[in-house]
Amino acid sequence: MDAEREVLDVLARNAREDIDDIAAQTGLDADAVAAAIDALEADNVVHGYQAVVDWDRVDEGKIRAIVEINVELDRETGYEQVADRIAKFPAVDALHLVSGDYDFAVEVLGENMQDVSEFISEQVAPMPAVTQTVTHYIMDTYKDGGIRFEDGDDDDRLSVSP
């Protein structure tokens, strides 16, 4: 495995690992880790670092919805152009072109249900290319970013064993 991939595997699990710990885990020296991170960022492999937040546990937290969007394309308007317009809204947390029954899967983050509804009905649905939207409010989150949302420790192994 090359150095960038090894560093990426560590960061993808925990973006807060410091350079010395990444160096220890990968067997690379600290300078090589720093160079790999620089290269990953410069090449737009790593676009940023964020916390995985359980918004249900935050007072005045946020509500999240997954919105299916269907679009109709024409000579001047391709997926890229539509995506570009949708992605500009700060409420859009993630935007994917997907295979299957609809075109775009959009994750929208809002203050409350009304906030998200208004955003979809007033900003997204009226776009000329958009033919249909279906909004799914997320009721509960059990896992995100590869991390299981749960309390406590489910390690039921014996504390000391041969």
Added chain:
Amino acid sequence: MRLSDRARDLPESGIRKFFELAEARDDVISLGVGEPDFSAPWAARTAAIDSLERGKTSYTSNRGMAALRERIADHHERYDQSYDPAEEVLVTTGASEAVDLAFRALVDPGDTVAVHEPTYISYGPGIELAGGEQLTVPTRAGDDFALTRESLEAAGAAEADLLVLCYPNNPTGATMTEEEYAEVAAFCRDEDLRVIADEIYSALTYGADHASIATQPGMRERTVVVNGFSKAYAMTGLRLGYALGPAEAIDAMNRIHQYTMLSAPTTPQYAAIEALDRCDEEVTEMVDEYNRRRRLVVSRFNEMGLDTFEPGGAFYAFPDCGGDDEAFAEELLEAQGVAVVPGSVFGEGGEGHLRVSYATSMRELKEATDRIAAFVDGRD
């Protein structure tokens, strides 16, 4: 009730004391666990459930399901080990049963069995229960706990009838190379020693492929290889292991097995077939994660001044704690709530060392090593 002398004389395992000390507290981070912190791959668990739903709850053949034995034989081609699934493979209830059967099938009362130490704690009692006598061959930190011809000779192992090998090793994490095995194999051929090779950690090696004494010239016919699903596939609680060896040895082991166990449990055999068919990728992911933890732990112990050689396998580091390992482990548990196992529990040559299991999450490993560093600072 009156007990047999044999049972009465069997000592309590040294692990037990630390288990009780650790269990008495609820804030302990344990680096004392000898099993994976992962669960068995989902596909293997599903296969087990599916077999139950289909009502597959009968005994299997004494030797284990033919479909499983075939896959085990195929699987071992990766180690250049070639065994006939019909006659040279026996599926057992954990690798522990395979080790016990091997002792009972190969050891006569009064036979001497050479065991390198420090090593896994079950061999001595197994030898004793089979009526044999253990001859201890200490391995040395200077050799990174590999077994050498010199150590065998120095311990008088030429007089032994049998040699037990456990590499990758619990508790040291040591591995053996082909070259190191060549020396030991020559000794076994010269002195006519048979071998029980416990290779339960064969899938967990870092950097170099697993090597086995059974593939050395002239060794296949005098070696029983023990392996299983516990460590590679995180299936410890499903209790499934196996032995590979010459037909006459496997046949003898099976004759004991048919009276004492009848057959290994059926449900895990279905899980194991699926594990061998489809779970290589999960094993690779687990190995990669163990490897990251291994490097972190080894580098942290060396930074805090506890000399630690680079272990090539299993999920243990074996730092030198520079003195009384039992006192160190007890005081560390008391002062910082971190459990490790004193090396002396694993026999001669283990004293002055600690077995540190890195089968725990990176977050806990960091917290535990921070606490150990604080403890070491406080002692200086």
